[in-house]
Amino acid sequence: MISVKNLSHIYSNNDKLAINDISFEITKGETFGFLGPSGAGKSTTQGILTGLLKLQKGDVQVAGYDMNKVDNKRFNKIGVSFEQSNVYSKLTAKENLEFYSKLFDVPTRDPEELIKLVGLEGKENDRAGSFSKGMKHRLTFARSMINNPELWFLDEPTTGLDPTIAATIKNIINEQKAKGVTTFLTTHNMYIADELCDRVAFIIDGHIKLIDTPKNLKMQYGKKLVDIEYVDGNEVKKETLKLIDDKDKKRMYEIINNYTIQTMHSKEATLEEIFIQVTGRGLI
Amino acid sequence: MIKKMFIIFGRDFLSSRRDALAIYIIVVPLILAVVIALFAPGLNDTTVNIAMLESDNALHIEYIEQYAKVEVFKNIEEVERRVNKRDEMAGIIPLGDGYEIILQGNEAELIEMYAVMLNSFYDLRLTKEETTATMISFGRTVPPLKAKLTNMLISMTIMLSGMLIAISIVEEKNDDTINAVNVTPISQMGFIIGKSLLGSSVAMISIIGAIFITGFYNVNWVMIVVIGFCSMILSLVIGFLQGINSEDFMEAAAGVKMLMLPIAGSIAGYELLSDKWQWTMYWSPFYWAYKANDLILAQTADWPTILLCTGLVVLSSAIVFILFLPRIRKGLS
Incomplete structure (x- = not known):
């Protein structure tokens, strides 16, 4: 669905390459996380893939379209949810979605259905200008689905949302994935990426440091330890055991069989820890 | 593509109906036309x-x-x-x-x-x-002062069309919606033309309304429409540029008001300069537009003269448009 080969990009007012010779491929139906701190090159890459930024160097194919050639029809297949909400303040939620739906050449979704889907039911006829930041963000998210996109670009889709709404958004993304929608997710939230993505790419200073599945990364970079708290007589004891050491494995069975377990946690590395380990930089 | 341009126009119109400043801009030429209609006969009487x-x-x-x-x-x-x-x-x-x-x-x-x-x-x-005197009439039946005031009102309405564009662009910038439109199948040129429709159509309706209200029913309406649309090009370009460079509505409106200088200068040049100095105003499309409208309102216009004026208006406006199109495109990216 997306093929990027040797992509580089430079802004005219900056001598430094914002994107430096990156290559990756995304298959149909895949949810691909593009992770990195601010200024890493995430938005520049997304800008080129969506056509908002002109392709300077490299070969980029998006949804079957060569990005070297300008063809606005490709947007019939693409949905984009920006990090900054972009809705018309003077128009109601419904009018906003109706306006955008008319600009596409393909069958579009019912605005009221989308409004309900993102939890804005009852606000259809309220002007977007009266919405909170989170509500505007949800309307922007809804707008990105109006044309039933085959390829979906999501930029920080859960930023600024309360946990309940964020969970709703995550469910919608998973539902779209089940329908075969390919998603390019740009975020610096590793928990979201971990939950939603089939594969992730770590980008920093315009370079992709690695691309892999979250599971493989955890296997590769995790410590493979287990913390066990158990009751021995009147005393609560704690031990940390290695999962790859036979002696420690035997000890874990012994504890499980002979004592009352209070807590047991695997010391699996988070994506954030792996990112820091790989890039030497934090995510903020 | 034409359908999408009208969708942009429809959205702009809906938004303008909910904007006090836009409504004021739309209504004020008609109010001034009523004022001219009420008081100009007294001035001429x-x-x-x-x-x-x-x-x-x-x-x-x-x-x-x-x-x-x-x-x-x-x-x-x-x-x-x-x-x-x-x-x-x-x-x-x-x-x-x-x-x-x-x-x-x-x-x-x-x-x-x-x-x-x-x-x-x-x-x-x-x-x-x-009487022993011989009567000779030039056949001018139009009150001159009323015609001049109506012509000035037309010039002002053309400037207001640019102001409407500027306000609309500022709204897009404030709501950050330009990017959202840029990821839909409408082309950027389609978006620019669609955005121009509100300013040009409102101005055209205002011009026709103003002429009708002031009582010039017998003018050549086709000539009015032709010169009206063509003289709006420059105002629309300025409107786009001001919209792109302004952060709020008042700044945009104030910027477009700078157009009053060449407009007023052109009118003053046409009315006050002697024939031998008229050439000093030939650079201004507003001069040719004012001259064309003057002839149309006086009902002495002929097509060759109107087409010459229109051609010069389009030529000078097109030069400005071509020069600034890359900047407009960049600002809307």
């Missing part, structure tokens, strides 16, 4: 008003009515009351074998002289047919 008595000789009243606006009253007190009102009115009432002229005292000397002369001509039974 050279008719002298005469108050007379009902009991006066019918022939006398009939004679005076040929050359002045006559109001008839039942008695002298009513005539005096009428003369004492604020406007300029002379009273002529019978007194013995002759007549008495009643004045408030603050009338223009012309009014007093006209009333005296008119009554003397009646005494001598003089008529227009008895």
